[in-house]
Amino acid sequence: xxxxxxxxxxxxxxxxxxxxxxxxxxxxxxxxxxxxxxxxxxxxxxxxxxxxxxxxxxxxxxxxxxxxxxxxxxxxxxxxxxxxxxxxxxxxxxxxxxxxxxxxxxxxxxxx
Amino acid sequence: xxxxxxxxxxxxxxxxxxxxxxxxxxxxxxxxxxxxxxxxxxxxxxxxxxxxxxxxxxxxxxxxxxxxxxxxxxxxxxxxxxxxxxxxxxxxxxxxxxxxxxxxxxxxxxxxxxxxxxxxxxxxxxxxxxxxxxxxxxxxxxxxxxxxxxxxxxxxxxxxxxxxxxxxxxxxxxxxxxxxxxxxxxxxxxxxxxxxxxxxxxxxxxxxxxxxxxxxxxxxxxxxxxxxxxxxxxxxxxxxxxxxxxxxxxxxxxxxxxxxxxxxxxxxxxxxxxxxxxxxxxxxxxxxxxxxxxxxxxxxxxxxxxxxxxxxxxxxxxxxxxxxxxxxxxxxxxxxxxxxxxxxxxxxxxxxxxxxxxxxxxxxxxxxxxxxxxxxxxxxxxxxxxxxxxxxxxxxxxxxxxxxxxxxxxxxxxxxxxxxxxxxxxxxxxxxxxxxxxxxxxxxxxxxxxxxxxxxxxxxxxxxxxxxxxxxxxxxxxxxxxxxxxxxxxxxxxxxxxxxxxxxxxxxxxxxxxxxxxxxxxxxxxxxxxxxxxxxxxxxxx
Numbered sequence: 001x002x003x004x005x006x007x008x009x010x011x012x013x014x015x016x017x018x019x020x021x022x023x024x025x026x027x028x029x030x031x032x033x034x035x036x037x038x039x040x041x042x043x044x045x046x047x048x049x050x051x052x053x054x055x056x057x058x059x060x061x062x063x064x065x066x067x068x069x070x071x072x073x074x075x076x077x078x079x080x081x082x083x084x085x086x087x088x089x090x091x092x093x094x095x096x097x098x099x100x101x102x103x104x105x106x107x108x109x110x111x112x
Numbered sequence: 113x114x115x116x117x118x119x120x121x122x123x124x125x126x127x128x129x130x131x132x133x134x135x136x137x138x139x140x141x142x143x144x145x146x147x148x149x150x151x152x153x154x155x156x157x158x159x160x161x162x163x164x165x166x167x168x169x170x171x172x173x174x175x176x177x178x179x180x181x182x183x184x185x186x187x188x189x190x191x192x193x194x195x196x197x198x199x200x201x202x203x204x205x206x207x208x209x210x211x212x213x214x215x216x217x218x219x220x221x222x223x224x225x226x227x228x229x230x231x232x233x234x235x236x237x238x239x240x241x242x243x244x245x246x247x248x249x250x251x252x253x254x255x256x257x258x259x260x261x262x263x264x265x266x267x268x269x270x271x272x273x274x275x276x277x278x279x280x281x282x283x284x285x286x287x288x289x290x291x292x293x294x295x296x297x298x299x300x301x302x303x304x305x306x307x308x309x310x311x312x313x314x315x316x317x318x319x320x321x322x323x324x325x326x327x328x329x330x331x332x333x334x335x336x337x338x339x340x341x342x343x344x345x346x347x348x349x350x351x352x353x354x355x356x357x358x359x360x361x362x363x364x365x366x367x368x369x370x371x372x373x374x375x376x377x378x379x380x381x382x383x384x385x386x387x388x389x390x391x392x393x394x395x396x397x398x399x400x401x402x403x404x405x406x407x408x409x410x411x412x413x414x415x416x417x418x419x420x421x422x423x424x425x426x427x428x429x430x431x432x433x434x435x436x437x438x439x440x441x442x443x444x445x446x447x448x449x450x451x452x453x454x455x456x457x458x459x460x461x462x463x464x465x466x467x468x469x470x471x472x473x474x475x476x477x478x479x480x481x482x483x484x485x486x487x488x489x490x491x492x493x494x495x496x497x498x499x500x501x502x503x504x505x506x507x508x509x510x511x512x513x514x515x516x517x518x519x520x521x522x523x524x525x526x527x528x529x530x531x532x533x534x535x536x537x538x539x540x541x542x543x544x545x546x547x548x549x550x551x552x553x554x555x556x557x558x559x560x561x562x563x564x565x566x567x568x569x570x571x572x573x574x575x576x577x578x579x580x581x582x583x584x585x586x587x588x589x590x591x592x593x594x595x596x597x598x599x600x601x602x603x604x605x606x607x608x609x610x611x612x613x614x615x616x617x618x619x620x621x622x623x624x625x626x627x628x629x630x631x632x633x634x635x636x637x638x639x640x641x642x643x644x645x646x647x648x649x650x651x652x653x654x
Contacts, residue, residue: 030616032503034511
């Protein structure tokens, strides 16, 4: 049960981070000029959230969603949280890549 | 579909042709191939050089392409150049070219008598012809006709054919092949020298050219041929020549702008009564500037009147754009060309508070939303010029149109990657001629800026804010708001977006369409941008 909580937290926070990165990417305006900076800024925001995502998963999982229980329960939760943190990191990249390919000609296409 | 021919004569004719070329660039002559002949006595004339360079640049942009529809540079222009040669020995002035001093004494006496009857012996017969006919239209008509007939005879003889004669021959061959399906429009003034001399005689000279070359087997039937021209009366002035300048024989005759109104009146009377003109021309478009003419030589350092040559490079004027629009009307009209006698066409523009107010309907009319189509097209090219020169900073040597290719690459639209830097530079150069540029940090207005300045402070299609002339104002320019009417501004694009952002989104979502008939990569690229801009402008054309 506690494992499911940890994985759910990981997935939800990953989706929230991805959503925020997508919103920011769309808020950044297309620039004119020979060397527009907007594609690079979108990419930077994507990778910044990629790093924030596991940190947020772990911190929220540890301080907010930590279950009450004995050492075994806590141990199982921490194991699930650690795996969830790593999975969240890769899930963020995987979903970001898929979105980038789907909207390849748009602003999200700048992520990859 | 009729085949289109344009003949530009003299300095004013060249500037009308410049306006016509820009109309072609904005896409007013969709799917058409147009044969263009420049005709002058002054090979080195600055206006002639400028328009020929512009057409050559147009053709480099169009290289390998075909006529297209609903895009920039949609028509194909073929340029031919002919000039009467007054630079060789024995060809400098009337006396030499007509060999008044050759033949038997009796012939010499007869030739002198008839020359002196029509042409002043000391001045008109001896001024330097290489700078044009200097408002001596009675002399000019004869010499221009002679120049074209001389070319025909040289071609028949087949020896020592000059390049310009060969080009005239090619143009006339196409005209002859088109036969009754030819529409010929002639640009020139009726108040100056070369144009005023040539407009009355060109149809007849072309007819005789064909007759001589075909040894009488072919001709032009004026009852079926479709010739049109402008009756362009005085609209500019320049410094009056002083006695010091007129002291030399070669400058004894200099066009005097103070006589232009009188010249115009005399010419109009002539055109009204001359049976040859009435027979040859189906349509004459009466265009003028019924307020005080602006001087064209204020910016020049010299105190002397510029008679011609490379220094005669007058700025553009809105009447030349109206002359080009007259050609548009002549080429696109579906009725009124089967008349036996010349029809005169004219219209008026609102004039109030000391200035003209031009609306989008004052250029090509308003039938079938022609005014909206014109504004849509010229607005699209002006916006693109601003994006290239202002947003992408080509006016100061930055990437310009290349920035669009970079943008397409960033958006994973890679089909335009093969367009080279040199090709992008050519498009940028065209925009510099069309809108503006900076030369050593000095702002230099291009054609559209010059045209607009002749109307200011009156209204002219675009908001006056669309014409900034310094760097700080240019940087603040929103390229999506060039029109006076807000409904033609590009969409704002929602919260935290801007008009340019919404335009790029359109660019991403659109592409060239099949009915635009674009073939080369460059044509597809230009059609793609055309679609994005015209969709953004939101004109309702149906």
